[in-house]
Amino acid sequence: MAILSLRGVSKSFGEGPQRVDAVRDVSLDFERGEMVSLVGPSGSGKSTLLAMVGGLLTPTSGEILVDGVDIARLGARERTRYRRDQVGFVFQGSNMVPFLTARENLLLVAGFGGMDKGALRRRADELLEELDLTHVAGHLATRLSGGERQRVAIARALMRDPALILVDEPTASLNTELGERVVDALAEEVRGRNKACLMVTHDERMAARAGRLIEFRDGRIRHDGSVASDEAARSDRG
Template sequence: MTLIMQNISKNYQDGEQVVEVLKNVSLEVKQGEFVAIVGPSGAGKSTFLSIAGALLTPTSGEITIGGQALSSLSTKELTRVRLEKVGFIFQGANLIPYLNVKDQLLVIAELAGHRNSEVKQRATQLLEELGLSHRANQYPEKLSGGEKQRVAIARAMMNNPDVILADEPTASLDAERGYSVVQMIAQEVKRNNKAAIMVTHDERILDLVDRVVRIEDGQLH
């Protein structure tokens, strides 16, 4: 399932002024492709990622996920897209403190209305793939930074989304842990044939992606 962003612009009104955050940008990410977006702070990276994941609506332009144009969808349908077609990995792991590792995954499936034995099997399989089986019953406070971020990867993959979006996934990790976390994202992208975009400042992990796109002054280069 390909992610296509066509002629995306995003403007904000700031008093009398119109601020252009994104200026007519286009990007296509194919199944099994892992793309990094790099650029200075304030260049529009997070806005770009939020629009790709249907968290923000562009001022103009179109996003298509797996052949479905998002502009034609209702608010309810967009919520369904975010739950089922997009997996988010945030800067901090953003885990729920009172849920154990396995339940962090199961709650995502439940939100999407999936409550069967296959769901539990999938959670078990993902934790195994990411080397977290022995942590399944632990709570976030007992996990290291790297383990938390691996749980976040597993959670993003839980509903088998078409698109994975990662926002600075190494920001709170040291160099070695950061590298291994991005390595795991890359493996999951290839293993499960996902389209993935990662926003990062971390130049040391760019050898793990298929393509690097630079964003500057709201434009892609």
């Protein structure tokens, strides 16, 4: 079964002449182990879609099934638990607690939901290493560079081992080489631990590092295909 299924999902904001149809009748399936890039022009509905999958916004119509359960039908407590345990968010400008170190920001999640402390520390150190942050693990969040802060935000999202990872513009303040390394670390995590990751990006080179690419236009899917087969198709034509 798909880990995530969208069935005829639409989202509108406002009413009458002010109404904006941000997402229009989108149906998609995502399997475990899939790393997917979402691309498309500004305003095409990418962030709105992520917010719905993450349980932050409710669709105007349609269903979002996670492991077969419609998240719109969850009660308030179940929804909170869903967001906490099953979803890892990385948004642009993800907030860090400024007076804690990078490592302490990761361990902060230890306070919620009763995970074993030793296991959390091991996981934090493992992620700090994977994301090339070991040398700044003890630095206060305020002293981290933009790129380091983004990597801490990614590490934090992975701490609880969520089934779904939702990333909005992860690499905006990373140079290309570092950005590619971060995306590769994310992809390895996704494949190795059988998660699904939806990553919004404006950077074509980052987008190409995912296995599948979905292009949005005016709230609809304009294109959906595997990155490798697209490249093959292009070289066939050329």
